[in-house]
Amino acid sequence: MDINEMQSLLQTKLKPQRYAHCIGVMNTAVELAKRFNVNEKKAALAGLLHDCAREFETSQLLTEAQKRHLYITDIDRQLPILMHAPLGTAIAKEEYGVHDTAILKAIASHTVGGANMSNLDKIIYLADMIEPHRKYDEVDKLRQLAATKDLDTVMISAFDQSITFIMRKGHTIHPYTVAARNEILLNREL
Ligand SMILES: [Fe+2]
């Protein structure tokens, strides 16, 4: 299946707004790939498919994950929407024939991040936050940073934004996000 066929299939599965977001993430991911020397084709595919598991309702996500024997944490049980990322890797394989492990890992880590993020993982996480349809107070500041600063500096700001947002909502901070942020800071201090 080529990327045009994947787009057509994804469009049949997602609501129009969600599909438009995926196209936005794909295009932003390609821009970021050029800026940060990441494989553009992999960035395009991971960006396009990052939310492919959103074809399921949130209430179905845990069941679909269980069917595929995916690892489910307490936080996933409390916030089942988080499962669309790891489930997305399974759907990308099953329905879109994607087996590239770098692309699948970027899909899996796009929501909460994680330790050992590759540059591809980082730009997909970032593209999801700054694609043109996104609207929140700090989005323009993050877009500006993404256009001018080094990738790890932008990632720290992205994690800060995400953690602050989650804290304000009173939700649990995912340990993977904390691990990803700490790892960048620790590596900088070495
Ligand atoms: Fe997502």
Ligand SMILES: [Fe+2]
């Ligand atoms: Fe997304």
